[in-house]
Amino acid sequence: MSEALKGCPFCNGEAWSFPSQYADVTLWNARCKKCYAAHDGYKTQAEAIAAWNRRAPDPAAEALARALEKCGMRLTSTNPLLSQTWAYSQETIETTQRLNRETLDEARAALAAYEEAK
Numbered sequence: 866m867s868e869a870l871k872g873c874p875f876c877n878g879e880a881w882s883f884p885s886q887y888a889d890v891t892l893w894n895a896r897c898k899k900c901y902a903a904h905d906g907y908k909t910q911a912e913a914i915a916a917w918n919r920r921a922p923d924p925a926a927e928a929l930a931r932a933l934e935k936c937g938m939r940l941t942s943t944n945p946l947l948s949q950t951w952a953y954s955q956e957t958i959e960t961t962q963r964l965n966r967e968t969l970d971e972a973r974a975a976l977a978a979y980e981e982a983k
Contacts, residue, residue, distance in 0.1 A: 932975035
């Protein structure tokens with residue numbers, strides 16, 4: 866049994882796969898039933914479905930993922946020099962708090978861009 870086709874990447878319409886005969890060659894295609902978007906033919910139905918289901922990377926989602934990863938790393942990481950002593954200076958505490966605020970602001974901006982792009 867082959868993998869199910871995802872909705873159309875352009876209109877989210879239902880898609881179908883079908884063979885096309887070209888001389889002595891049969892190629893499999895996928896096409897949207899609503900907007901008729903399609904791709905080039907593939908040797909097997911499984912290849913055609915996999916190609917149809919593959920989506921281009923979402924730049925907004927990738928930016929959000931990077932910002933959240935950075936946020937998590939920054940919030941959980943410890944300066945090696947600080948880990949050697951319990952005496953934190955007020956300047957060190959303020960710097961850490963500022964960096965954490967900046968990181969969270971970056972993550973919020975990335976999330977807003979992601980939600981806007983959807």
